[in-house]
Amino acid sequence: MAHTEATHLPVTASRVSRLPQSLMAMMLGLFIVGFVGFSHIDVVHNAAHDVRHSNAFPCH
Template sequence: MKTLAASPTISTAKILPGLSAIVLGLTIVLGLGFLQDANNYLHNAAHDGRHSAAFPCH
């Protein structure tokens, strides 16, 4: 674990690109895993994927 903890600080120039990647990543994952629409289109399309990835479904 020593190598993992080698660089505890993040240079300021790296904050925004990394944060943008995290926001985009979480938006994609949570949107696909959690959104429900009135007609169930999204749910039905994502159904097998959600069940197999252990997202709460139905």
């Protein structure tokens, strides 16, 4: 039987660095939904619409 030993690496992400990452992810999501999803620019809206359909995501 072989003896194996697990190595534990220190976690470098702290709560301070997770907060800005979470906020940026939420802002990006709101931008995508708010600008692209409800855009009155036909090219932008139709591109988002086609992507939703190609991913089998119901949009209407």
